[in-house]
Amino acid sequence: MKQRRTSLKDLAAELHVSIATVSRALHGSHEVGEEMRKKVQELAKQCNYHPNPFAQSLRKEGPHIIGVVVPNLVTHYFASVLDGIEDYAQQHGFLVFSANSHESCLREVRAIESFLTMHVDGVISCLAQDTIDYSHYEEMERLDVPLVFFTRTCLPDRFSQVVSNGDVAAYEATKHLLDTGSRRVAFLGGPNHIDMVKRRKHGYLEALREAGVPIDRDLVVCGKIEFAETRDKTLQMLQSANPPDAILALNDIVTYAAFDAIKSLNLHIPQDVAIIGFTEDDNAAFVTPSLSAVMDQAHVQGATACELLLRRIQGDRKVYKKVIPMIFKIRKSSDKQACED
Known part of the structure; x- marks a missing residue:
């Protein structure tokens, strides 16, 4: 059963007193006796009453x-x-x-x-x-x-x-990377329990499967959505024995963290590492090189x-x-x- 929010009128009806009495009791007015004040306050707590100043x-x-x-x-x-x-x-x-x-x-x-x-x-x-x-x-x-x-x-x-439609968009973005010369595409995501992350990772994996590209677990990095942490994880990937040559990034924070990591190693985009970001940021068109982006409306x-x-x-x-x-x-x-x- 749905329960609507408790009102002053509800409390007053339960105690068989006026709304004014309930209001005064809740505000600790001396016009209401101590016993009634306690009754009103206890009932308000029991009924999960929230005062409404607006x-x-x-x-x-x-x-x-x-x-x-x-x-x-x-x-x-x-x-x-x-x-x-x-x-x-x-x-x-x-x-x-x-x-x-x-x-x-x-x-x-x-x-x-x-x-x-x-x-x-x-x-x-x-x-x-x-x-x-x-x-x-x-x-x-x-x-x-x-x-x-x-x-x-x-x-x-x-x-x-x-x-x-993050799954469809991630599929199309990953397919574009594979179709234009990338071979080891990494996915930089967020916490795995988030539905948005699940959808985008699913699209990425489907594109790899369809293209017959083996899935490398080391290239699927899902952690906290935070700039410094993502940048560090990207640096670790790029400096590993078998680094990615492309990155699909979950959102604007992850995208620019990865972009910064690539640049800090003096790698060339897209020759050494291609990148596509899920980002609404208009700045994507003005970084160097200009950033391919999957944009939410x-x-x-x-x-x-x-x-x-x-x-x-x-x-x-x-x-x-x-x-x-x-x-x-x-x-x-x-x-x-x-x-x-």
Whole structure:
């Protein structure tokens, strides 16, 4: 059974007192006796009541609020997703409050708790890379709080989600590398439990299998999505006895860490090491050499996630999965054969 969020009215009805009495008791007013204050506070805790400091002003004069949780707000991708969410929300009379989890599950949980306390109308979220416990989202379901995931998702049978076709894009990118002269293609990913990582790694492996290229486990590197760590792992691969001659990189952080590692060893791109990155960053066209990129339509993803959330807020309980196609832009960093011409 769905359980809606407890209100002051619910507490008042349970105790057979007025809403004003409950409100005063929760605020510790001297106008309410000690015994009643204890009863109200104990019931509020038992019912998981969250005070709503915005509710009165919102009901009278302001727009409603959507909470958004992103893992890393300083990246171009997440900033673009948030921009798409804000554009769509504004058109429909909603404000957007964003929280940066900094890739921390603990901060993600705290952000969700804060949004519940604020009584936001709904939440859009992308999982932090170390989130493997989804109980805070299961609590949102129990409280019947509208929720939509994007990019890194969980509980797909319960909540709508917006994702990209990363498996198809990774397959096409890997095939391009093989078709243009690369032979030992490495995959630089992220934590293996993340669905986005699984999809992109699957596409990469399928392209190798189809081409009859043996899969070398040493070339499949999945770890923390962090610049310094990825750079070090790339350097280790490139300095090994049997290094890769091409790299497919998971996202913008991983891509530029790998790019920097290649450059630091004075290797030539793409002659020595070709590279393709999953990145939304417009800078891909301006690095030297220009970077072949698989690009999310981040703004479209954000707008779509907001559209699904507003549907849910308005009563549509269908669980949707929207797949936004990625765009593959071939530039100079990936084609070894072009450099031979």
